[in-house]
Structure formats: C-alpha cells, structure tokens
Amino acid sequence: MTHTPRLRILLAHPMLGPYDYAPPLDQSALKPGDVVEVPLGRQTCLGVVWEDSSHTVAAVADTKLRAVTTKLNVPPLRQPLRQLLDWTARYYVQKPGAVLRMALSSRAALEDAKTCLVYGAAANPPAALTPKRAAALHAVGTRYGSIAALARATGVTSGLLKSLANEGALVATQDARDAPIAQPNPTSAATTLSPAQQQIANGLIADVQSKSFKPTLLDGITGSGKTEVYFEAVAQVIRNGGQALVLLPEIAMTRQWFDRFAARFGCPPVEWHSDLTATQRRRAWRAIAEGRAPVVVGARSALFLPFADLQLIIVDEEHEQSYKQEDGVPYQARDCAVVRGRFEACPVVLASATPALETRVNAEKAKYGWAKLASRYGAAQLPQVQMIDLRATPPASQHWLTQPLVQALDDCLERGEQGLLFLNRRGYAPLTLCRTCGTRVNCPQCSTWLVEHRLTSRLHCHHCGFATPIPRICMSCKDENTLVACGPGVERIAEEVKRVLPKARAALVTSDTISSPARAAELMQAVESNAVNLLIGTQLATKGHHFPNLTCVGVVDADLGLGGGDLRAAERSFQQITQAAGRAGRAEKPGMVYLQSYNPTHPLFAALLKHDRDGFYEQEAANRQRFRAPPFVRYAALIFSGKDKAAVETHARGFARAGPRGPGIDVFGPAPAALSLLRGLHRVRLLLHVDGPYAVSQLVSDWLSRVPEHKAVRVQIDIDPYSFL
DNA sequence: CTCCACTCGTGT
DNA sequence: CACGAGTGGAGC
Numbered sequence: 001m002t003h004t005p006r007l008r009i010l011l012a013h014p015m016l017g018p019y020d021y022a023p024p025l026d027q028s029a030l031k032p033g034d035v036v037e038v039p040l041g042r043q044t045c046l047g048v049v050w051e052d053s054s055h056t057v058a059a060v061a062d063t064k065l066r067a068v069t070t071k072l073n074v075p076p077l078r079q080p081l082r083q084l085l086d087w088t089a090r091y092y093v094q095k096p097g098a099v100l101r102m103a104l105s106s107r108a109a110l111e112d113a114k115t116c117l118v119y120g121a122a123a124n125p126p127a128a129l130t131p132k133r134a135a136a137l138h139a140v141g142t143r144y145g146s147i148a149a150l151a152r153a154t155g156v157t158s159g160l161l162k163s164l165a166n167e168g169a170l171v172a173t174q175d176a177r178d179a180p181i182a183q184p185n186p187t188s189a190a191t192t193l194s195p196a197q198q199q200i201a202n203g204l205i206a207d208v209q210s211k212s213f214k215p216t217l218l219d220g221i222t223g224s225g226k227t228e229v230y231f232e233a234v235a236q237v238i239r240n241g242g243q244a245l246v247l248l249p250e251i252a253m254t255r256q257w258f259d260r261f262a263a264r265f266g267c268p269p270v271e272w273h274s275d276l277t278a279t280q281r282r283r284a285w286r287a288i289a290e291g292r293a294p295v296v297v298g299a300r301s302a303l304f305l306p307f308a309d310l311q312l313i314i315v316d317e318e319h320e321q322s323y324k325q326e327d328g329v330p331y332q333a334r335d336c337a338v339v340r341g342r343f344e345a346c347p348v349v350l351a352s353a354t355p356a357l358e359t360r361v362n363a364e365k366a367k368y369g370w371a372k373l374a375s376r377y378g379a380a381q382l383p384q385v386q387m388i389d390l391r392a393t394p395p396a397s398q399h400w401l402t403q404p405l406v407q408a409l410d411d412c413l414e415r416g417e418q419g420l421l422f423l424n425r426r427g428y429a430p431l432t433l434c435r436t437c438g439t440r441v442n443c444p445q446c447s448t449w450l451v452e453h454r455l456t457s458r459l460h461c462h463h464c465g466f467a468t469p470i471p472r473i474c475m476s477c478k479d480e481n482t483l484v485a486c487g488p489g490v491e492r493i494a495e496e497v498k499r500v501l502p503k504a505r506a507a508l509v510t511s512d513t514i515s516s517p518a519r520a521a522e523l524m525q526a527v528e529s530n531a532v533n534l535l536i537g538t539q540l541a542t543k544g545h546h547f548p549n550l551t552c553v554g555v556v557d558a559d560l561g562l563g564g565g566d567l568r569a570a571e572r573s574f575q576q577i578t579q580a581a582g583r584a585g586r587a588e589k590p591g592m593v594y595l596q597s598y599n600p601t602h603p604l605f606a607a608l609l610k611h612d613r614d615g616f617y618e619q620e621a622a623n624r625q626r627f628r629a630p631p632f633v634r635y636a637a638l639i640f641s642g643k644d645k646a647a648v649e650t651h652a653r654g655f656a657r658a659g660p661r662g663p664g665i666d667v668f669g670p671a672p673a674a675l676s677l678l679r680g681l682h683r684v685r686l687l688l689h690v691d692g693p694y695a696v697s698q699l700v701s702d703w704l705s706r707v708p709e710h711k712a713v714r715v716q717i718d719i720d721p722y723s724f725l
Numbered sequence: 726c727t728c729c730a731c732t733c734g735t736g737t
Numbered sequence: 738c739a740c741g742a743g744t745g746g747a748g749c
Contacts, residue, residue, distance in 0.1 A: 006749095008749095009749080011748090011749090013726070013748090014726060015726060015727095015748090016726090016748070016749095018749090019748075019749035020749050021749060022749095038749085039748095039749090040727090040748055040749080041727070041728060041729090041747080041748050042727085042728070042729095042748095043727075043728085045748090059749070060749045064749080065749065066749065711744075711745075726748105727747105727748090728746105728747090728748090729745105729746090729747090730744105730745090730746090730747105731743105731744085731745085731746105732742105732743085732744080732745100733741105733742090733743085733744100734740105734741095734742090734743105735739105735740085735741090735742105736738105736739090736740090737738090737739085737740105
C-alpha cells in the first residue's frame with residue numbers, strides 16, 4: 001500500500017492551527033521549519049512546516065490534500081524557535097497561527113533581495129574614447145556600484161557615466177547582495193571595569209562559554225554600570241562567532257545606548273523595531289537568519305527573530321511594563337526570553353536597578369542567578385532624598401510646585417547645574433469640567449476623561465486616539481466659556497516653570513515632543529551643551545540617560561499611581577521614582593531628590609528616603625503574600641467585548657458559571673472592565689485566581705472549550721495580566 | 726480573517 | 738422572483 005506523505009503546516013493565520021498538505025508538485029523535499037506558501041480556500045497563505053506528520057490524525061483524506069505551492073528561499077525556522085512559538089501559544093492560550101505571525105512579521109523579509117544593476121569598468125573597453133570619457137573611466141577604476149553611487153564616488157556626472165555604459169566601457173551585472181552588516185569588534189575599545197563589575201562580567205562570560213541555559217538577574221543600582229558589564233558577555237559571543245540579542249524597552253530614547261555600543265564595539269548593532277522600512281527589515285531579518293548579524297538590539301518583538309546561532313539574551317530594564325504586550329497576542333517578552341534561553345540552551349541576563357518583584361523572587365529562590373552591583377561607578381554617590389509634605393507647604397492655587405522645590409531648582413540652576421521635574425502624565429490637564437453644571441468631558445468612544453493638550457490645542461483620548469478641538473460650549477448645559485482644566489500634566493508644569501523659574505531653559509520630554517530618535521538626539525545634544533538646563537518629563541525622561549551635570553530631581557506628584565487599586569501600584573511607583581531619582585548625581589557632583597506628597601508617611605517613601613531597596617521588596621512581597629496576589633498566586637483575565645452590552649454581559653455570565661472549580665481556584669466577576677467602553681465596544685471581565693499547583697493555561701483552555709463561541713462577543717485571554725483596565 | 730452558501734425580508 | 742443584508746461555518 002502506497003502512502004502519500006503528509007506535511008503538517010502551521011499557517012500564519014490568526015484563527016487556524018496546523019493543517020495537512022501534500023508535498024509540492026515539483027517534489028522538492030521539505031523539512032520542519034521550512035517557510036512555504038500554501039493554498040487556502042481561494043487564496044494563498046504563509047506557513048511553516050511544523051513537525052513531521054507521520055503521527056497526525058487524517059482529518060482530510062490523502063486524496064483530498066492540496067499541495068504546497070512553493071518553498072520560500074529563506075533559512076528554515078530552527079527547532080528552538082518552533083518550540084518557543086509552541087510554548088507561547090500554549091502558555092498564553094492563543095492560536096498558534098497568531099503566534100507564528102509574530103515570527104514571520106514581515107512579508108518583505110521573506111522575499112528575495114531585489115537585484116539591482118551594478119556597473120564596473122569593462123575588461124576590454126573600446127579603444128577610441130574622448131579624453132573626458134577616458135578620464136572618467138580612469139576615475140571609476142576598480143569601483144562597482146549603481147550609476148548614482150559611482151557618480152557620487154568619482155565626481156563624474158551620471159550622464160557621462162551612462163554614455164560610457166552605452167558604449168560598452170562600463171558593464172552592468174545583476175547584483176542581489178544586501179549591503180553587508182557592520183561587524184562589531186570585541187576588542188575595539190576595552191572598558192575599565194571596577195573589580196565588582198569585572199567579577200560579574202567574568203561570571204557571565206563563563207556562562208556564555210558553557211553554552212547552557214542559565215538565567216541571571218543583573219541587579220545593580222542606578223549608575224552602577226550594568227551595561228558595561230553585559231557588554232563583556234556580548235563581546236565573548238562576538239569572539240565565538242555567535243549571536244547576541246539585547247532587548248530594550250523603548251527604542252525611542254536609546255540613542256545614548258547606541259553611542260555606548262558604538263564606542264565599545266566600533267560600529268552600530270543591527271536594530272529591530274516597528275519603525276524599520278521594508279528594506280531595512282528584509283536586510284536585518286535575513287542577516288539574523290543567516291547568522292551574519294552578531295548583535296541584534298530590539299524592542300520586544302525581536303524576541304521572535306529566527307537567529308541562526310543565539311548564544312546570549314539580555315533583557316535590559318527587565319522591570320519595564322512595555323515588555324508586556326497588551327494587544328494582539330498578550331505576552332510578557334521578559335518571561336518568553338527566559339523560555340527561549342531554555343530552548344536555545346544559552347544564558348539570559350535580566351538587568352535592572354529596580355527588578356520586577358517576580359524576577360527578584362525567582363532570584364531569591366535561586367531559580368535565577370543573582371549578580372549584584374551595590375555601588376555607583378567611580379566617585380558618584382546616591383542622591384539624597386527629601387520629602388516635601390504638600391499638606392504643610394501647599395503650592396498656591398493653580399500651582400503644583402512647592403516653594404522648597406522651586407527654591408532647590410533655582411539654586412541648582414544658579415550653580416550652573418541641571419534639573420529634572422518628573423510627572424508621569426502627558427498633556428496639559430487630565431480633566432476638563434464645566435464650572436456651571438460639573439459635567440466632565442468624556443471620550444465618546446471610551447469611558448475615560450479627555451486630556452487637554454495645549455501643544456495641539458485639542459482634547460485627546462489616550463486610549464483610542466480620539467481628538468477634538470477644545471470646545472467653548474459645555475455640551476451638557478450649553479453654557480459658554482465655563483469649561484475649566486483640572487489638575488496638572490507636564491505641559492501645565494512647563495507653563496508654571498515659565499512663571500516661577502523664568503530664567504530656566506526648560507524642555508518638555510514626553511512621547512508628544514520626542515516623536516523620533518532624531519528628536520531624542522536633538523534633546524540629548526541640547527542638554528549636553530546646556531542649551532537646556534531643566535527637563536520636564538514623563539517616564540520617558542527617566543529612562544537610562546546619563547547627564548553628568550544633572551543634580552536636582554523633583555517628583556511633582558509622588559502619590560500618582562498609588563491609588564486605583566492596581567496590585568502593582570506600589571511596585572511601579574517605587575520603580576518610577578527610583579529611576580527618576582537615579583538621574584541625579586551620576587558624576588562627581590552630589591544629587592538631591594525631592595518628593596512632593598500628601599501622604600509622606602507611606603512606607604514606600606520611607607524605603608525611598610533610606611535607599612532601602614531590600615526593605616521595600618520584603619515589605620511588598622509580604623503584602624502580596626498576605627493578599628494572595630502574584631507572584632505567589634497566578635491570575636488570568638478573560639475580557640469580553642462587543643457592541644451589544646447585554647450580549648457581552650450574558651456571555652460573560654455563561655462563562656462564569658462554567659468556570660473551573662477546585663480548592664484554591666476562584667473566578668471573580670463578571671465586572672465591568674475599568675475601561676468599560678473602549679473604542680465603542682462594551683467590555684466586561686472575569687478574573688481567575690489560582691492558588692495551588694495547577695497549570696493555569698490548561699484550566700483556561702479547558703474552560704474555553706466548554707463554552708460555545710458567540711459571534712458577536714470577542715473573548716480575549718490575558719495570562720498573568722498587568723493592566724486592570 | 727475571508728469566502729461562500731444560505732436565510733429572510735423587502736420590493737416589484 | 739430578484740436582490741441585499743445578515744448569519745453561520747469552513748478553510749487541509
């Protein structure tokens with residue numbers, strides 16, 4: 001009996017799992033990991049040959065199988081990546097096809113490089129040439145390139161070069177090669193490390209050499225030189241001829257990181273983030289897949305790139321919330337990085353001055369190694385932290401900066417030093433309300449307040465992007481000019497600074513003003529040249545910069561973020577304030593940090609005043625233990641959304657009734673999600689608490705299979721949720 | 726998600 | 738009986 005071979009293909013399709021196909025008609029052999037195009041219905045779909053299909057169930061008869069259309073000319077996805085994709089789909093309870101799309105994110109990357117005509121001097125040029133043409137040909141010499149590139153290199157006009165090509169003096173060849181990748185040099189400029197740094201670097205180098213899975217928390221206070229330490233492990237990977245991946249939380253404000261990399265290794269690394277053009281994407285993707293890119297730096301999506309020989313993963317600022325993807329496939333890139341390290345059998349370094357509690361607990365339990373840098377690099381000292389009690393020294397009405405803070409900033413700028421005001425709130429005012437009737441201006445699509453932005457003279461919704469000119473008439477009571485801005489955003493603080501510190505040269509640092517790496521570089525330049533001496537910014541301003549002359553940091557509202565009932569509120573406040581404070585006094589000059597608060601006796605602030613990180617983490621861990629919260633208990637959220645409010649609620653109640661049962665298992669809800677209306681969709685959520693040795697993903701996927709789908713209600717799964725919106 | 730077959734209501 | 742909107746199911 002003959003047996004038609006079956007290929008199990010995972011389709012890069014948001015709804016589907018693996019399907020079976022017959023081999024391509026040209027009979028070319030396919031192996032797991034090969035990227036293929038297959039027919040699906042009346043169109044085609046990208047897919048990857050998954051494992052060999054000898055044991056798959058025949059849902060479709062052999063004779064009914066359709067054949068793979070083509071195999072794409074790219075290296076196969078290696079097994080560790082396929083394992084990671086399988087794991088991610090299973091753990092986060094997502095469709096495997098949706099997860100595969102993250103690895104094949106760019107269709108452009110899979111196309112062959114476009115060939116281009118490249119010109120060079122012919123081996124036997126025509127004898128008779130005018131003197132001008134002969135000189136031009138001589139100038140070209142042994143160079144190759146496009147007409148435009150040759151014109152640029154030689155100074156000869158492109159018209160003259162074209163006529164040389166017509167005469168046969170220049171010959172054209174098709175060239176398909178991508179521009180080569182710059183090769184970082186591990187010995188370009190060795191840095192001098194402190195003994196403590198060197199010891200940790202040596203350990204990481206040994207981990208790289210062991211070629212085995214080992215996660216390590218690189219736990220160093222702000223300004224202790226973590227980057228230089230992990231650069232040494234990266235250098236070892238380069239010496240090995242392998243590949244290193246560095247994940248950074250936000251690619252926008254990381255110019256300084258790239259400068260440091262270039263200073264250490266003599267050239268820039270390969271970048272991967274959402275702003276790349278199709279050509280850049282293809283060039284990077286192929287270089288990574290073919291093993292030609294020794295170091296790749298990227299945002300969280302870089303985690304799913306098809307490395308040929310991955311020997312090290314670094315997750316810098318591992319506590320950052322932006323590693324948690326909230327839409328599409330919700331995953332935590334830091335956790336996936338550790339899993340990838342396990343499949344790739346390579347070390348994973350999680351670096352932070354303020355680790356996530358989860359990570360720190362794993363280090364305490366010795367699941368992760370724990371490398372500590374307890375002092376700042378060189379002469380730098382930790383800044384002194386001071387509370388300003390807003391009840392005792394309240395700011396004037398419609399002001400948010402207290403007299404002591406203004407005085408401290410004034411003195412600081414007077415000394416020729418620089419300051420930073422931190423307020424994690426974009427825009428001018430978070431709330432606009434009518435003085436007559438008290439109506440708050442809400443987003444028509446979402447259950448949120450619209451935020452006034454004076455930079456755009458509009459009210460913006462920070463959740464759906466809705467924007468409208470600032471109305472003059474209250475839409476509720478129709479009174480004119482009664483709408484007032486309530487509360488401060490960074491724009492309003494900037495306005496106040498103009499009044500109270502008229503001599504300050506201030507710059508706003510938010511995602512609204514720093515929209516591109518170029519703008520970020522401009523700002524850096526302005527601070528370095530002291531054209532700007534006061535930064536007023538959101539958390540964007542606190543990320544990893546080194547301004548040696550910055551000595552005074554003011555946290556405008558240290559209580560912001562402590563309300564709201566988010567289980568990570570205290571941890572996040574601690575991290576943000578520590579990172580903001582960490583900008584102060586990073587060189588010889590000592591730094592000062594002022595925290596304005598209505599609640600100065602909060603234990604969080606006591607820990608910040610004393611630089612008592614361990615104390616904070618112990619207290620936070622004890623709280624989470626007591627309230628049975630993560631990481632000691634596992635959560636999963638189910639979010640139901642749809643246009644029809646009643647249908648959404650009914651479906652959610654049906655789910656709640658069918659929820660998993662057992663000791664330590666609880667289902668809460670349905671409750672309106674904090675954003676109960678988002679982009680015009682009503683949202684309701686269920687929260688699963690699991691306290692015990694259960695596989696949460698299994699509980700949730702079983703649960704899903706017990707309840708029939710509802711066409712008009714979307715169910716999103718969020719395992720280990722961060723946002724409670 | 727996309728396509729398609731099918732139903733049901735409207736209108737001529 | 739023709740047509741369009743709406744709905745449900747399959748795709749290998």
